[in-house]
Amino acid sequence: MQPKEISKFLSLVLRHQPQLIGIELDAQGWVDVTLLLQQLAAHQKVINKAQLEEVVRTNDKQRFAFNEDKTRIRANQGHSVTVDLGLAPQTPPAILYHGTAEKSLPSILEQGLLPQQRHHVHLSKDKTTAHKVGQRHGKPVILVIDSEKMTKDGFTFYLSENSVWLVATVPTQYIRREE
């Protein structure tokens, strides 16, 4: 398997469907590395530990992390299954960005940004990332989020290991479309 293919499959099982290969994530999202490799192999996804380490090290968005002694692995964010990543609240920059598709705008401007299948709404500190994220869904639109005002109003922000800003929801009054 190529690194990209491995990364995609790991995202699937470590964020969304561990049961696909008969594993369970613990409460913090971790799974034993030996067990993971064994279960991958049992499901026609044979990779060795060196390949796994390479994927963790070189992944473009640093999607995965090992624990200190590298016996366990988890996804850094993006889960739909219930996990507690144990992230500490952080003060965000004054402005954050969210990339979405133009077709979603009417609904977003009516309901605000909702986490949909994930635990949080994902925001970035740079427009380039937002643009790329939006493109995944269609014609990209960048939304500017008044995270400073949200913080003042009591919203809690978290920063994932791989630098994605996370918040439960973004009501409409904090959202404007980029000019």
Ligand code: HQG
């Ligand atoms: C949209 C990638 C209608 C929201 C990225 C988005 C990110 C609404 C979609 C991470 C809505 C959800 C997450 C509302 C939100 N009405 N549409 N009220 N509220 N939406 O994939 O932020 O490659 O769950 O705008 O880098 O696109 O997976 O979230 O378009 O960090 O590592 O509903 O996924 O990382 O889509 O992406 P997603 P996202 P990875």
